[in-house]
Amino acid sequence: MADALSRAAEGLRAYGLIVAMWVRSTMAYRASFLMMAAGNFAATALDFVAILIMFSHVRTLGGFSLPEVAFLYGTTSTSFGLADLLLGNMDKVGRRVRDGTLDTLLVRPVPVLAQVAADRFALRRLGRISQGVLLLGWSLMRLDIHWTPVRLLLVPLMLVSGAAIFGAVFVAGAAFQFKADDAAEVQNAFTYGGTTLLQYPPTLFATDLVRGVTFVVPIAFVNWVPALRVLGRENPLGLPPWADFASPLVAVVCCALAGLAWRAGLRSYRSTGS
Amino acid sequence: MRGPGAGRATRLLRFVRYEFNDAGGPGMRLYAAVALSGFRRYATYRVATAAGVFTNTVFGFIVAYTYIALWNARPHLGGYDRAQALTFVWISQALLAASALMGGGFEDELQERIRSGDVAVDLYRPADLQLWWLANDLGRACFQLLGRGVVPLAVGALAFELALPADPLTWLAFLLSVLLGVLVGFGMRYVVGLAAFWLLDGAGLTLLSSLLGTFLSGMLLPLTVFPGAFGDVARLLPWSALLQVPADVLLGRYHGAGLIRALVFQAGWAVVVLGLGRMVQAVATRKVVVQGG
Amino acid sequence: MDGFIELDRVEKVFDVRRRAGLLRRERHQVRAVDGISFSVPRGEMVGYIGPNGAGKSTTIKMLTGILTPSGGRLRVAGVDPSRDRTRLARRIGVVFGQRTTLWWDLPLRDSYGLVRRMYRIPDARYRANLERCVELLDLGKLLEVPVRQLSLGQRMRGDIAAALLHDPDVLYLDEPTIGLDVISKAKVREFLREVNATQGTTVLLTTHDLTDIEQLCRRVMVIDHGRLVHDGDLEGLHAVGESERTLVIDLERELPPVTGIPGVRVVRTEGPRQWLAFAATRSAAPLVAAVAERYPLVDLSVREPDIEDVIARMYAEPKPYAVPHDERTS
Numbered sequence: 001m002a003d004a005l006s007r008a009a010e011g012l013r014a015y016g017l018i019v020a021m022w023v024r025s026t027m028a029y030r031a032s033f034l035m036m037a038a039g040n041f042a043a044t045a046l047d048f049v050a051i052l053i054m055f056s057h058v059r060t061l062g063g064f065s066l067p068e069v070a071f072l073y074g075t076t077s078t079s080f081g082l083a084d085l086l087l088g089n090m091d092k093v094g095r096r097v098r099d100g101t102l103d104t105l106l107v108r109p110v111p112v113l114a115q116v117a118a119d120r121f122a123l124r125r126l127g128r129i130s131q132g133v134l135l136l137g138w139s140l141m142r143l144d145i146h147w148t149p150v151r152l153l154l155v156p157l158m159l160v161s162g163a164a165i166f167g168a169v170f171v172a173g174a175a176f177q178f179k180a181d182d183a184a185e186v187q188n189a190f191t192y193g194g195t196t197l198l199q200y201p202p203t204l205f206a207t208d209l210v211r212g213v214t215f216v217v218p219i220a221f222v223n224w225v226p227a228l229r230v231l232g233r234e235n236p237l238g239l240p241p242w243a244d245f246a247s248p249l250v251a252v253v254c255c256a257l258a259g260l261a262w263r264a265g266l267r268s269y270r271s272t273g274s
Numbered sequence: 275m276r277g278p279g280a281g282r283a284t285r286l287l288r289f290v291r292y293e294f295n296d297a298g299g300p301g302m303r304l305y306a307a308v309a310l311s312g313f314r315r316y317a318t319y320r321v322a323t324a325a326g327v328f329t330n331t332v333f334g335f336i337v338a339y340t341y342i343a344l345w346n347a348r349p350h351l352g353g354y355d356r357a358q359a360l361t362f363v364w365i366s367q368a369l370l371a372a373s374a375l376m377g378g379g380f381e382d383e384l385q386e387r388i389r390s391g392d393v394a395v396d397l398y399r400p401a402d403l404q405l406w407w408l409a410n411d412l413g414r415a416c417f418q419l420l421g422r423g424v425v426p427l428a429v430g431a432l433a434f435e436l437a438l439p440a441d442p443l444t445w446l447a448f449l450l451s452v453l454l455g456v457l458v459g460f461g462m463r464y465v466v467g468l469a470a471f472w473l474l475d476g477a478g479l480t481l482l483s484s485l486l487g488t489f490l491s492g493m494l495l496p497l498t499v500f501p502g503a504f505g506d507v508a509r510l511l512p513w514s515a516l517l518q519v520p521a522d523v524l525l526g527r528y529h530g531a532g533l534i535r536a537l538v539f540q541a542g543w544a545v546v547v548l549g550l551g552r553m554v555q556a557v558a559t560r561k562v563v564v565q566g567g
Numbered sequence: 568m569d570g571f572i573e574l575d576r577v578e579k580v581f582d583v584r585r586r587a588g589l590l591r592r593e594r595h596q597v598r599a600v601d602g603i604s605f606s607v608p609r610g611e612m613v614g615y616i617g618p619n620g621a622g623k624s625t626t627i628k629m630l631t632g633i634l635t636p637s638g639g640r641l642r643v644a645g646v647d648p649s650r651d652r653t654r655l656a657r658r659i660g661v662v663f664g665q666r667t668t669l670w671w672d673l674p675l676r677d678s679y680g681l682v683r684r685m686y687r688i689p690d691a692r693y694r695a696n697l698e699r700c701v702e703l704l705d706l707g708k709l710l711e712v713p714v715r716q717l718s719l720g721q722r723m724r725g726d727i728a729a730a731l732l733h734d735p736d737v738l739y740l741d742e743p744t745i746g747l748d749v750i751s752k753a754k755v756r757e758f759l760r761e762v763n764a765t766q767g768t769t770v771l772l773t774t775h776d777l778t779d780i781e782q783l784c785r786r787v788m789v790i791d792h793g794r795l796v797h798d799g800d801l802e803g804l805h806a807v808g809e810s811e812r813t814l815v816i817d818l819e820r821e822l823p824p825v826t827g828i829p830g831v832r833v834v835r836t837e838g839p840r841q842w843l844a845f846a847a848t849r850s851a852a853p854l855v856a857a858v859a860e861r862y863p864l865v866d867l868s869v870r871e872p873d874i875e876d877v878i879a880r881m882y883a884e885p886k887p888y889a890v891p892h893d894e895r896t897s
Contacts, residue, residue: 039481043488050489054344057351061343181321185329193336204343
């Protein structure tokens with residue numbers, strides 16, 4: 001246990017070192033950074049423009065108003081943006097396996113996961129987070145929510161848990177690339193696909209799909225489940241009330257499973273070398 | 275500075291033009307071989323193709339449900355009924371890779387060759403630079419239409435009620451329209467790629483181009499749903515030739531003269547962007563010859 | 568424990584799956600390293616050579632802990648590399664000739680700064696080591712240049728410096744001179760000799776260039792098809808392989824092939840130039856003297872035998888070659 005903790009601390013330290021260096025190097029080309037961050041902002045904003053166009057034709061979508069959809073959009077975008085910023089480059093593992101550069105990470109005295117996650121840290125991804133935060137702020141101003149301490153607490157809790165759940169998806173996807181080194185796109189279905197799904201109200205989707213993302217790949221806990229409580233709406237699956245607070249627990253379980261998958265993947269790489 | 279080397283290169287180019295292009299036969303054979311190698315290259319990535327099909331299908335489902343909600347509330351939005359709107363979803367997923375709606379395919383590679391100076395070698399190859407990359411991209415598009423397009427469309431047709439035409443002529447017109455769309459898309463991406471001759475970092479322009487492609491092709495939402503003058507303008511821009519027009523052709527929204535007009539619209543944009551690419555290429559080539567790479 | 572690096576019947580077996588037909592896949596096993604035993608004492612500089620695909624890189628990957636052996640026992644500084652990979656990493660330096668361990672887009676100085684903090688190298692020691700590397704490897708003008716803009720030779724020098732900043736006990740070099748120009752090669756060799764002599768760093772290097780071995784290593788191990796086929800000095804290798812060097816002489820004018828010098832045969836003539844083959848274990852000096860005495864000699868050069876050639880000759884021999892530590896069981 002102490003050993004695992006010290007390894008985790010060592011990994012975080014190395015992650016910080018590498019990230020700090022990339023940030024310094026990014027800032028050397030400030031104009032280019034600002035342009036790319038603006039592009040990142042715009043790229044994600046277009047998704048919302050499409051939603052705005054939808055709402056120019058209808059007053060509600062699946063029974064949800066525009067501010068309510070904006071709340072869903074803002075929460076998942078912020079969570080996903082955080083995970084994307086911190087771990088988004090993990091989908092390069094397959095390429096590193098193919099070209100053999102993973103070996104150069106294995107001879108350094110710090111955990112490989114930290115090195116892979118921090119490599120080419122892309123600060124421009126702040127664009128997505130800021131877009132999510134802006135929309136979340138706008139929706140909170142427009143929504144008429146009866147704020148209780150519990151609901152107030154749920155918002156930051158869901159943002160952090162959501163980021164952790166998406167982070168686990170990134171790590172699990174990277175681990176899968178040890179097995180199939182050019183299947184990087186599979187994880188896009190769960191990451192980008194996941195956040196696209198969660199931008200819309202669950203009432204739009206077939207019950208089986210909602211069940212799948214609640215019980216199998218539990219990304220519904222990123223925002224759907226807790227957000228419905230904040231918005232004062234019924235859960236379409238009729239989950240018990242305590243489930244609204246289960247996001248942190250789900251996040252911990254997801255992270256643990258993703259960590260195990262990563263270890264298994266790295267072990268298989270080290271025994272096959274390819 | 276035009277040294278003796280440049281003179282020799284010009285002679286070589288002239289010879290090459292004569293040998294391979296003006297003679298007609300060998301030129302076509304060469305480009306056919308390039309296209310075939312482009313096809314083969316993508317065909318070797320079996321796992322990546324399967325992964326892409328999976329992702330296209332997942333996205334297809336997500337978008338399909340949002341359209342169902344939208345069209346349930348507004349049954350004839352954009353002139354489509356529900357089945358047509360759903361067909362639009364699955365066509366856009368089927369064409370996403372083939373028509374490179376979000377960019378990709380070759381710009382990065384071209385930019386890399388320009389930055390490393392390898393493009394000088396390409397310019398002295400017995401082939402025209404633009405036609406060489408076009409052949410390569412057509413090969414890629416052909417593979418991705420089959421490898422990445424057929425399965426998502428089939429899954430969509432099984433899971434939802436789609437408005438796919440029974441008339442084989444409509445399918446033929448659709449394929450022609452897709453081909454024209456690929457030409458337009460190639461033309462725009464080629465110009466973006468050549469920008470690396472002048473821009474130190476082409477990433478910004480590539481990103482912008484992929485944003486415009488995503489939004490103005492109709493992939494996020496059909497352009498017929500875009501409001502007012504904004505929609506009118508969007509439908510006239512070259513990006514609408516990538517997806518909106520082929521989808522409308524398949525949905526049987528054009529007949530007779532209307533169909534001809536739609537195809538001419540695409541062909542017109544293809545001529546414009548490919549011509550623009552030739553002009554940019556000419557300026558760039560002069561730059562390479564003068565600076566010696 | 569007598570050796571700093573100890574291998575006892577180490578094996579690495581890979582499962583290879585090959586597509587055979589549309590759906591069918593064939594599985595078969597490849598023994599990349601097939602029961603290798605050797606021991607390297609502290610401070611020794613050893614050459615590890617063999618043809619492509621012989622198992623050199625696989626051995627290095629097991630020694631660094633990247634790959635887990637399939638069988639046998641392996642210890643470096645008393646530690647099992649595959650189990651204690653990150654702990655051992657502080658005590659070893661690795662240079663892969665084909666790919667850099669540096670950060671591609673960053674200037675050398677930033678890469679070194681990151682290495683310093685990753686390995687927790689004390690400030691004074693870091694500065695001293697960097698200064699020494701910069702001086703001996705001539706890196707002064709390169710420190711601010713991003714790695715991707717360096718030539719192969721410059722990058723290799725930068726990589727070697729990065730591998731030594733933390734004063735490792737062992738340095739593994741996988742083809743450190745591949746693709747380098749003559750000057751870079753000379754600089755790298757000079758530096759490695761210096762590090763081995765003054766720091767007592769144990770060095771294990773794989774190479775295709777016999778000159779590397781000749782100038783750096785007293786001991787050379789040859790691996791082929793995953794087995795150790797020679798472990799001894801370079802002369803021994805030439806003796807076993809019966810390899811030959813070539814004396815190329817330019818005479819004043821075209822003459823009939825040289826005769827009357829024992830142990831030499833003319834393998835080729837071309838105008839006034841003649842190629843004379845002799846056993847690699849013999850010294851060239853008396854030959855040159857003998858030729859000069861009888862013939863009008865204008866110019867001469869000596870060509871070293873090719874490594875692939877030497878190994879090919881060893882294999883042409885029917886008799887098995889004794890491995891000094893006779894632990895091989897088959």
